[in-house]
Amino acid sequence: MSPSSHRRRTASLLLAAAATLLLVPACSSGGGNSPSATSSPASSSAASPSASTGAVRITMKNFAFNPSTLTVKAGEKITVVNEDSAAHTVTATEGKAFDTGSIPGGKSGTFTAPSKAGSYPFACTFHPNMKGTLTVR
Numbered sequence: 001m002s003p004s005s006h007r008r009r010t011a012s013l014l015l016a017a018a019a020t021l022l023l024v025p026a027c028s029s030g031g032g033n034s035p036s037a038t039s040s041p042a043s044s045s046a047a048s049p050s051a052s053t054g055a056v057r058i059t060m061k062n063f064a065f066n067p068s069t070l071t072v073k074a075g076e077k078i079t080v081v082n083e084d085s086a087a088h089t090v091t092a093t094e095g096k097a098f099d100t101g102s103i104p105g106g107k108s109g110t111f112t113a114p115s116k117a118g119s120y121p122f123a124c125t126f127h128p129n130m131k132g133t134l135t136v137r
């Protein structure tokens with residue numbers, strides 16, 4: 001009767017710490033103040049008038065969803081970009097409403113919003129503390 005299950009938990013904590021260490025040196029850009037003296041051009045119609053498809057996007061970075069809460073239209077396609085080195089998923093926590101499956105680090109995936117209006121909590125199946133909420137209207 002030895003409680004050996006405790007060892008497993010310690011091992012996974014070590015893994016998580018190692019993954020965090022791997023992530024740290026990734027951010028090397030920045031560079032402080034860039035001398036952008038250009039005043040924003042007035043009346044720039046930069047955004048294309050049509051092409052609203054695929055505009056909704058979730059980025060995964062530093063083990064978090066960004067944005068973590070978002071509102072989309074029913075059946076809208078959502079692009080998921082994984083900027084971490086670890087794999088992530090976007091998985092509905094209730095009712096299997098949607099699931100991207102595993103998205104490897106540096107890759108992207110898509111899923112389709114449910115056709116029924118409501119609030120859909122989601123999480124990463126690998127990192128359950130990565131959470132968000134998708135609202136369908």
Ligand SMILES: [Cu+2]
Nearest residue numbers: 088124126127
């Ligand atoms: Cu994850």
